[in-house]
Amino acid sequence: AQSVTQLDSHVSVSEGTPVLLRCNYSSSYSPSLFWYVQHPNKGLQLLLKYTSAATLVKGINGFEAEFKKSETSFHLTKPSAHMSDAAEYFCVVSDRTNAGKSTFGDGTTLTVKP
């Protein structure tokens, strides 16, 4: 069984300040982990993915995430928020032994204030 918990349903930051979106996961096997972003009325876009090659993963638009097995966490960060980062963010776990489905967290809404 696998599950994802996004610890914050809403995060609000000021433009130019750091962003931290928290994600904890549970997986019986070695997981693959993803962060997707969803802008209003747009499809889900992949930000980055962890595939065991490196624990610190760099993605698009300056986002990074660090896989910490001991903490079962995969938190998403960005040093400096931009207005265009305002969106819904989803953490996703995929069990490599069961390629049938991925499990999404409930999402974190990021608001960026000018």
Place this chain on the structure above:
Amino acid sequence: DTGVSQNPRHKITKRGQNVTFRCDPISEHNRLYWYRQTLGQGPEFLTYFQNEAQLEKSRLLSDRFSAERPKGSFSTLEIQRTEQGDSAMYLCASSRASDSHNEQFFGPGTRLTVL
């Protein structure tokens, strides 16, 4: 390669009517997934295909729901006797079976409103 496409983008129907959605995956992808997303929630897995075979179905997929992928390319999702609780965004995604990490590429979704 234009990505995953879904049609229609929006569908409004009356309770009790049947609706059908279509998904065209990325051409070289042999896995195809359907998800449902309601307001304020993350997408929930409904079902997936590898080529034309439907390999897994969620308990969310009641007997009013049926999905097909007859030739292993496009897929359809039909909802019979729609209910107001079926109102949601229906997302389709595709991936390569050769990708052990199962990175999925999503379409824009079909938003269903049941009146």
